[in-house]
Amino acid sequence: MPELRKDPVIGRWVIIATERALRPDQFNTPVSGKSPDGACPFCEGNESKTPPEIYAIRKNNSPANGPGWELRVVPSIAPFLRVEGELDRRGKGMYDLMNGVGAHEMIVETNQHIANMADLSEDQIVKVLNCYADRINDLERDSRFKYALIFKNYGKSAGGSALNHARSQLIATPVNPKRVKEELTGSRAYYEYHERCVFCDLIKQEIEQKSRVIVDLDGFIAVAPFAARFPFETWILPKKHCCDFTCTDPESRVFLARVLKTVLSKLKKGLNDPPYNYVIHTAPFRRKKAGYWKSIDQDYHWHIEIMPRLTKVAGFEWGTGFYICPLPPEDTAKFLREVEL
Amino acid sequence: MGELRRDPIVGRWVIVDTDNPNAPADFNYDQYVPKGGLCPFCYGNEFMTPPEINCFRDPNTHANTPGWTVRVVANKFPALQIEGSLERRGIGIYDMSNGVGAHEVLIETPYHAKDLPDLLPEEVENYFKMCCARCQDLAKDERFKYLMLFRNYASAAGATLEHPHTQIVALPMVPKNALEELHGAKEYFNYRERCIFCDIIRQELQEKDRLVLENKYFLSFCPFVSRFPFEIMIIPKKHSGNFSLMSAEEIKALAEIMQGTLRKLKKVFENISYNYIIHSSPINSELEGEYYHWHIELMPKLTQVAGFEWGTGFYLDSTSPELAAQYLKAV
Numbered sequence: 176m177p178e179l180r181k182d183p184v185i186g187r188w189v190i191i192a193t194e195r196a197l198r199p200d201q202f203n204t205p206v207s208g209k210s211p212d213g214a215c216p217f218c219e220g221n222e223s224k225t226p227p228e229i230y231a232i233r234k235n236n237s238p239a240n241g242p243g244w245e246l247r248v249v250p251s252i253a254p255f256l257r258v259e260g261e262l263d264r265r266g267k268g269m270y271d272l273m274n275g276v277g278a279h280e281m282i283v284e285t286n287q288h289i290a291n292m293a294d295l296s297e298d299q300i301v302k303v304l305n306c307y308a309d310r311i312n313d314l315e316r317d318s319r320f321k322y323a324l325i326f327k328n329y330g331k332s333a334g335g336s337a338l339n340h341a342r343s344q345l346i347a348t349p350v351n352p353k354r355v356k357e358e359l360t361g362s363r364a365y366y367e368y369h370e371r372c373v374f375c376d377l378i379k380q381e382i383e384q385k386s387r388v389i390v391d392l393d394g395f396i397a398v399a400p401f402a403a404r405f406p407f408e409t410w411i412l413p414k415k416h417c418c419d420f421t422c423t424d425p426e427s428r429v430f431l432a433r434v435l436k437t438v439l440s441k442l443k444k445g446l447n448d449p450p451y452n453y454v455i456h457t458a459p460f461r462r463k464k465a466g467y468w469k470s471i472d473q474d475y476h477w478h479i480e481i482m483p484r485l486t487k488v489a490g491f492e493w494g495t496g497f498y499i500c501p502l503p504p505e506d507t508a509k510f511l512r513e514v515e516l
Numbered sequence: 517m518g519e520l521r522r523d524p525i526v527g528r529w530v531i532v533d534t535d536n537p538n539a540p541a542d543f544n545y546d547q548y549v550p551k552g553g554l555c556p557f558c559y560g561n562e563f564m565t566p567p568e569i570n571c572f573r574d575p576n577t578h579a580n581t582p583g584w585t586v587r588v589v590a591n592k593f594p595a596l597q598i599e600g601s602l603e604r605r606g607i608g609i610y611d612m613s614n615g616v617g618a619h620e621v622l623i624e625t626p627y628h629a630k631d632l633p634d635l636l637p638e639e640v641e642n643y644f645k646m647c648c649a650r651c652q653d654l655a656k657d658e659r660f661k662y663l664m665l666f667r668n669y670a671s672a673a674g675a676t677l678e679h680p681h682t683q684i685v686a687l688p689m690v691p692k693n694a695l696e697e698l699h700g701a702k703e704y705f706n707y708r709e710r711c712i713f714c715d716i717i718r719q720e721l722q723e724k725d726r727l728v729l730e731n732k733y734f735l736s737f738c739p740f741v742s743r744f745p746f747e748i749m750i751i752p753k754k755h756s757g758n759f760s761l762m763s764a765e766e767i768k769a770l771a772e773i774m775q776g777t778l779r780k781l782k783k784v785f786e787n788i789s790y791n792y793i794i795h796s797s798p799i800n801s802e803l804e805g806e807y808y809h810w811h812i813e814l815m816p817k818l819t820q821v822a823g824f825e826w827g828t829g830f831y832l833d834s835t836s837p838e839l840a841a842q843y844l845k846a847v
Contacts, residue, residue, distance in 0.1 A: 179612060179613045179614070179615050179688070179689075180610065180611075180612045181610070181611040181612065253536075255518070255531050255533075255824070255832050256518060256531060257518065267740075268719045268723070269524055269712075269715050269716065269719055270521065270522070270524060270719075270740045270741070271521070271522040271524070272519050272520060272521045272522065273519070273520045274518070274519065274520065275518025275519055275520050275531055275532075275533075275534075276520075322828075324824065324828055326822075326824055328822040331820070332820060333820070333822060334819075334820040334821065334822025335822070344824070346824055346828075348529075348828070348830065349520070350520070350529050352529070352828030352829055352830045353526075353527065353528050353529070353828070353829035353830065354828050354829030354830075355828060355829075357829070373609070376608075376609045377609060380608040380609055380610075383608075384608075401607075401610045402610075452822060487672070487673075487674040496691055496692035496693035496694075496696075497664075497687070497691040497692065497693075499595045
């Protein structure tokens with residue numbers, strides 16, 4: 176009998192197919208590691224092919240926009256949103272609109288032509304995580320922005336480009352995105368009723384039940400969520416309660432890097448280098464002013480969601496917001512636990 | 517400067533790229549290449565599917581043999597099962613229930629290689645008649661709260677079989693997206709005492725720049741807040757919440773506008789894959805209300821949904837709906 180499971184935070188139902196379950200080896204579309212013609216604009220020495228850098232970690236005071244860097248942030252060449260201008264909120268008949276103001280940055284994670292973050296060193300991943308926090312903090316100072324989203328598209332079916340140079344993206348938006356609001360509202364409702372954080376409760380239950388845990392070490396836990404939307408969906412959560420990714424102390428980022436690298440390497444090895452997306456879910460900018468959400472520090476809990484793109488999202492999923500997951504999360508967790516690195 | 521547009525019903529913001537909009541030739545989409553092979557939905561292979569639930573066929577032929585024009589069977593690999601009760605329960609902080617529901621496949625035509633626009637108008641009418649008949653029948657089962665009709669055409673849109681077919685899923689709860697739409701429509705109705713969809717129709721017919729086709733009973737247009745390039749909405753002009761209660765004349769008009777719209781889309785994008793979904797009022801539920809207005813959402817599969825969309829529920833539309841409508845009107 177298939178099961179219907181409900182996401183405890185936002186209330187989304189998911190169908191877990193237990194009987195026509197697909198085996199992991201039935202999904203297989205490896206991402207190739209080569210760029211089309213070798214001239215990758217994100218490799219060291221090709222700095223002139225990108226817009227000028229916003230941020231960089233450089234060795235020996237090397238000059239900006241030349242070689243000698245370890246990590247580099249540049250504005251997107253094809254930005255979704257533009258940083259200049261005012262919002263100018265307005266109506267058009269019954270419709271509402273405003274100007275597309277925001278920031279869209281590319282975080283080039285390494286000067287080497289490496290495609291998958293799984294293949295970076297732990298040290299390098301720590302630098303990437305520190306850069307995320309620095310960039311978010313910097314953008315928070317711009318009062319036009321309400322939220323900063325960090326995400327990664329790896330491989331073509333995850334929306335990634337053919338350049339195959341490890342990158343993350345950052346988008347700062349002038350409104351709080353809908354999905355973020357849903358998560359915040361869901362966790363606040365849980366907190367109001369239980370006076371506990373829903374994610375803390377979830378972590379406690381996962382550690383007790385063990386069946387969906389993939390990695391549990393050094394203050395972080397990686398689990399296949401109970402109501403997974405996609406096969407091999409994985410969440411990484413800090414065990415210590417904290418609503419904001421940028422508030423994690425720098426020492427703990429070393430451990431986060433270790434867990435992230437372990438999970439990404441297990442996915443790469445176990446599923447033959449699949450395309451994936453990951454998204455950091457963190458609290459919106461919390462400026463002290465009218466309407467400030469006072470309980471957010473208690474009720475929300477930042478985390479990372481990793482979604483391997485192994486199945487196609489079809490009409491049913493788009494139409495209903497109801498997902499059919501062809502493999503129970505207990506099975507995917509077991510599979511990933513058993514992948515030896 | 518791009519624009520941020522807010523969906524008036526569910527409040528979703530979408531970024532519309534008005535600076536460097538994509539023209540049809542800019543999309544690098546997966547083209548549909550039929551592979552052929554043994555097909556369980558073709559004449560003579562009726563034994564390969566579960567027995568038929570309903571069928572339009574020549575009265576001189578037997579069930580589960582050739583001679584049919586539209587045929588409905590249970591899905592061989594159902595996402596939900598028809599037997600049993602829900603048994604809602606909790607495991608610690610988690611909630612769950614048994615996967616009870618119905619999952620049917622409606623085979624639109626005996627012709628393996630004919631998409632809806634390639635059929636005769638009467639054949640498409642019969643197809644929609646059957647859709648309505650199945651919805652009315654499934655609504656009698658009080659365990660079901662929502663009927664979801666959708667069509668995945670070609671592999672990039674998630675179709676696993678080539679032979680054109682539509683799926684019907686009867687769900688024991690109202691899905692999240694439908695709840696959001698119902699909630700938005702209800703708030704608008706409470707405030708203005710008018711249907712939000714009727715207001716949208718009025719504005720679209722007045723402004724015309726997003727309109728694709730129009731007949732006596734329906735219009736098709738690119739929504740002001742499209743999530744995907746060349747997204748299209750087909751909606752009845754007459755206010756009605758339930759798709760399955762269409763009159764014969766309305767069914768005829770729907771067949772006509774569906775064929776016309778798809779024909780245009782397929783002319784702009786050769787061998788395109790697409791999905792459409794029928795949004796209709798919930799059933800057997802207090803959520804059936806006068807504030808809802810049924811409609812069809814048609815989404816060509818031109819782009820990949822990536823991390824940004826998953827993380828935020830925010831979408832980027834690289835061709836403004838005004839421009840998309842212009843391309844569709846021109847063919």
